[in-house]
Amino acid sequence: MRSMRSTGFRRRTQRVLEQGTSFVADASASFRRNGLMTAAAVTTIMVALLVVGAAVLIGLNLGNIAEVVEGQVQVVAFLRDGLTSVEAEKVRTAVGAVPGVEEVEFVGRGEALQRLQQQMGEHAAFADLASTNPLPDSLEVQLTDPRSAPVVASVVARQPGVAEVTYGGEVVDRLIALTRGLRGVAALLTVFLTSVALIVVVNTIRLTVIARRQEIEIMQLVGATPWFVRWPFLIEGLFQGAAAAVAAVVVLGTVYLVGMLRLQVTMPFLPLAGPADAALPLLGSVLMGGFCVGAAGSLLAIRRFLTS
Amino acid sequence: MRSMRSTGFRRRTQRVLEQGTSFVADASASFRRNGLMTAAAVTTIMVALLVVGAAVLIGLNLGNIAEVVEGQVQVVAFLRDGLTSVEAEKVRTAVGAVPGVEEVEFVGRGEALQRLQQQMGEHAAFADLASTNPLPDSLEVQLTDPRSAPVVASVVARQPGVAEVTYGGEVVDRLIALTRGLRGVAALLTVFLTSVALIVVVNTIRLTVIARRQEIEIMQLVGATPWFVRWPFLIEGLFQGAAAAVAAVVVLGTVYLVGMLRLQVTMPFLPLAGPADAALPLLGSVLMGGFCVGAAGSLLAIRRFLTS
Amino acid sequence: MVQFQDVTKGYPNGVLALRRVSLRVDPGEFVFVVGPTGTGKSTLLKLLYRDESPTEGRVFVAGRDVSALPHRAIPELRRGLGVVFQDFKLLPSRTVFENIAFALRVIGAPPQEIRSRVIRALDLVGLAHRPDAMPGHLSGGEQQRISIARAIVNDPPLLLADEPTGNLDPNSSWEIMQVLSRINLRGTTVIMTTHNKMIVDILRRRVVQLAAGRVVRDQSRGLYAVDA
Amino acid sequence: MVQFQDVTKGYPNGVLALRRVSLRVDPGEFVFVVGPTGTGKSTLLKLLYRDESPTEGRVFVAGRDVSALPHRAIPELRRGLGVVFQDFKLLPSRTVFENIAFALRVIGAPPQEIRSRVIRALDLVGLAHRPDAMPGHLSGGEQQRISIARAIVNDPPLLLADEPTGNLDPNSSWEIMQVLSRINLRGTTVIMTTHNKMIVDILRRRVVQLAAGRVVRDQSRGLYAVDA
Numbered sequence A, B: 001m002r003s004m005r006s007t008g009f010r011r012r013t014q015r016v017l018e019q020g021t022s023f024v025a026d027a028s029a030s031f032r033r034n035g036l037m038t039a040a041a042v043t044t045i046m047v048a049l050l051v052v053g054a055a056v057l058i059g060l061n062l063g064n065i066a067e068v069v070e071g072q073v074q075v076v077a078f079l080r081d082g083l084t085s086v087e088a089e090k091v092r093t094a095v096g097a098v099p100g101v102e103e104v105e106f107v108g109r110g111e112a113l114q115r116l117q118q119q120m121g122e123h124a125a126f127a128d129l130a131s132t133n134p135l136p137d138s139l140e141v142q143l144t145d146p147r148s149a150p151v152v153a154s155v156v157a158r159q160p161g162v163a164e165v166t167y168g169g170e171v172v173d174r175l176i177a178l179t180r181g182l183r184g185v186a187a188l189l190t191v192f193l194t195s196v197a198l199i200v201v202v203n204t205i206r207l208t209v210i211a212r213r214q215e216i217e218i219m220q221l222v223g224a225t226p227w228f229v230r231w232p233f234l235i236e237g238l239f240q241g242a243a244a245a246v247a248a249v250v251v252l253g254t255v256y257l258v259g260m261l262r263l264q265v266t267m268p269f270l271p272l273a274g275p276a277d278a279a280l281p282l283l284g285s286v287l288m289g290g291f292c293v294g295a296a297g298s299l300l301a302i303r304r305f306l307t308s
Numbered sequence C, D: 001m002v003q004f005q006d007v008t009k010g011y012p013n014g015v016l017a018l019r020r021v022s023l024r025v026d027p028g029e030f031v032f033v034v035g036p037t038g039t040g041k042s043t044l045l046k047l048l049y050r051d052e053s054p055t056e057g058r059v060f061v062a063g064r065d066v067s068a069l070p071h072r073a074i075p076e077l078r079r080g081l082g083v084v085f086q087d088f089k090l091l092p093s094r095t096v097f098e099n100i101a102f103a104l105r106v107i108g109a110p111p112q113e114i115r116s117r118v119i120r121a122l123d124l125v126g127l128a129h130r131p132d133a134m135p136g137h138l139s140g141g142e143q144q145r146i147s148i149a150r151a152i153v154n155d156p157p158l159l160l161a162d163e164p165t166g167n168l169d170p171n172s173s174w175e176i177m178q179v180l181s182r183i184n185l186r187g188t189t190v191i192m193t194t195h196n197k198m199i200v201d202i203l204r205r206r207v208v209q210l211a212a213g214r215v216v217r218d219q220s221r222g223l224y225a226v227d228a
């Protein structure tokens, strides 16, 4: 048996580079030849990545909105009537020492009235309130964690000099529930849509592999090792994933930029993520997603057709 | 040529029923045999339909929310001080006649103060306002179309006896922009995700057809007509679409019910669509989508492999 | 039954498979088509069942100009033929029985007849004992005999057989030749390509010899080769 | 070189393709395996390239027990063999050249040698003029010769040929037999199944005859059949 046992060993190192180039040539040749199938697969992966990218962008923006909404939660402590400014300052210090409090601001009754008038719209009917201002002095308390509002409020209420505490009551609870809900929805959406993408990709490549199982069988009959058979599919999966990812990034980027500009005009108060903030998560998730998922998909898909 | 021309005509009617049953038998047999491929296709279609169904549900709820938000838009006309109730009633009738106005309600200054106190939280500091009520009488105007608020407001402002008009100014504009934005987002999402689903389905079935092009070629060589070849694929597409649709409805229905119960507990103010409202659109869109898309997908996919 | 009028067939890659072939086969004839590999024997048959169209010239089957047939008339044409393909062309995911029954269903045979006719055809080629096997689980010769059974099951007026004994041992080949001869005696026209010198030389039927796409010999009661 | 020790092969569907076959082929031998269709000739070869495993008994190739080979050693085994498959097994989406070059790449041949060796192999089977054709665009006999070229291109120590002349005319068959004989003279062991009585009877090599899965004759310088 002349070369039966030794072939495998002798030329191994030298062979690796040579085979590398021919694998890539193979993959791109099959890219050209199985045009229809490749187009189908790339479209499908692209669509899946669009979904993943959209989920990332939506999650990013929901996160932003939730943060801003939570940042607006504050506890207001109304002070007893007739405190001197020294006494008021004492109360301010005491409230500032309550755990969970980040910052305390004193708001005089005059300023409070002005704010109320602004909130109500500046129409004439409120003008005569200035003389008989019914509002008390108050402390506006910023929290380290908006979710601790009810607890902090009850502690602050027990401080001497504090007449009454409000943290918007139901409103704050609702805001917190809302942001929590938004976060949950964003997470769910991302998980759901990412699994969509994965399933679609694995199935696409599996169907490609099924359509070529004859080829795989023949390669193995001629003496190809499992990795020799795998490589072209792996590289093809990577190519497809990369092509799909680039297309998805271009589409998503364009749509997001245009959509963001539109939304910013009609709803300037919405705290959307800017292009700079969105670029990295988008590129990272979609490109990495395309590569990994293309590679993992082909390896998974080919598994059951190897070593009959 | 014994039976060459006549065969096609003689038994046509009798044949239709016989072939119908054998087509169904064929389709279910191939369902069993190409198990892996069928599973892949059904999963992918199901996932696509999940996306469509989710889009429908999201659109439904966004629509609901937008409607509720818009329903809260109203124009308030503050009346001049010191009008008699007869004069006030005259103004009310005049305002009611303005185009775009649906209903006008008179709100006395005492009631207005009560509402304000409720809004501000019922704490002691406001108690002394009752004696020196600074608020005027007002008319609350419901609109036939919330988007006409600015126009109606300017017309109402010119009525005799009306001192000033507010429609929440920026707040209303923002609300309208927001609901418009939500509607737009829902429509975009539905279109986007529906095309995702279609592309995925057509590609899935096309890959199935590619994997079986040999079979199609052989059938045609033996003398099968295009429809004879198409039927099994069509029926298989319908089967797959229907199976996927049923699975998608079950998954979506469960997730929606559970999710809705959760959300209703934490955010009871969100006007979500109930199971009864959601069932018909969901069933309709997903089941019809599955059927149509399965059938259309197979017909589209098989086209280029017929009549070489 | 079959007529080639000055037929030339060039494939898109430039290969001229047939050059100005004229040929006439009358109903009831039995014709061997012989010649070295790649001289256009299979192409000649493909023109008859309209798998290919001639580049020049016309091809008639049962009086109809096959080369000018509209697409929708092709199934009708093929239902009047039985074809044994050189590479068998069996449906890989159907059983032997289903593969043959399929050809009957296509022509709209009454379902109650299908079972018995399939079994009879399998019996003729000596494979009645394995109706439920998948083609991939059969030996080469067994697959070839399935292909033959499918071609004859619908009693076609014209049978085209491309190398039907290539994978068969001499005994099986003779059995198949007896089947084909019997079908021919019942009136079916048979055109068969072959490389099997022994069969041609013993049966002494009409022989059409091709060389490089041309008809170089057309002899009734001929031998496989003139100089052999 | 090759040894079967009391080998029985049953397929999952219950067919017993080989029954207690014992056989020894020495290096450099040329063996014809003959017998009616479906008697286990292809199965015999499949056991050698480990496409199937025996139900009982052991199979040795070059001293290694092939029946007990772990999965990862199978590619190594197949690289030492050349196989002409009964159904050709050409990659349908590769050109003729690529199909053959593939077999060389698999064994890790230096790329600069590949081109010339492929051309030489194509030349041997008489198809050097069509390296860029796709297999689907070739005639049956041409495909068969591509399959032969692929089997011999890597100068294997053991060549298994399953019906390599089934689609060839007598002249081409003789050319192929000359190629195989020449390879055999250079030291390659050749095991070839065939139904071609003429070739077996004229070459007079060792003949192993199977019938219903059993070896019923093993004769050096034998004829195709004893009673023929």
Ligand SMILES: Nc1ncnc2c1ncn2[C@@H]1O[C@H](COP(=O)(O)OP(=O)(O)OP(=O)(O)O)[C@@H](O)[C@H]1O
Residues within 6 Å of the ligand: C011, C012, C013, C015, C016, C017, C036, C037, C038, C039, C040, C041, C042, C043, C044, C086, D136, D137, D138, D139, D140, D141, D142, D167, D169
């Ligand atoms: N689809 C095709 N595209 C291009 N060339 C083709 C095609 N089919 C056949 N050919 C070429 O046409 C010529 C004739 O082929 P054909 O199959 O008719 O030969 P054949 O006489 O049947 O040979 P064999 O005895 O080997 O089966 C060959 O050179 C072949 O390579």
Ligand SMILES: Nc1ncnc2c1ncn2[C@@H]1O[C@H](COP(=O)(O)OP(=O)(O)OP(=O)(O)O)[C@@H](O)[C@H]1O
Residues within 6 Å of the ligand: C136, C137, C138, C139, C140, C141, C142, C167, D011, D012, D013, D015, D016, D017, D036, D037, D038, D039, D040, D041, D042, D043, D044, D086
């Ligand atoms: N994968 C398989 N599964 C089940 N049965 C099989 C399988 N392969 C072959 N057989 C059966 O085993 C028997 C021997 O088959 P084999 O292919 O070895 O025959 P052969 O001698 O090569 O025949 P031929 O001359 O027709 O090629 C046949 O009856 C065949 O139907």
Ligand SMILES: [Mg+2]
Residues within 6 Å of the ligand: C041, C042, C043, C086, C162, D139, D140, D141
């Ligand atoms: Mg041919």
Ligand SMILES: [Mg+2]
Residues within 6 Å of the ligand: C139, C140, C141, D041, D042, D043, D086, D162
């Ligand atoms: Mg065999």
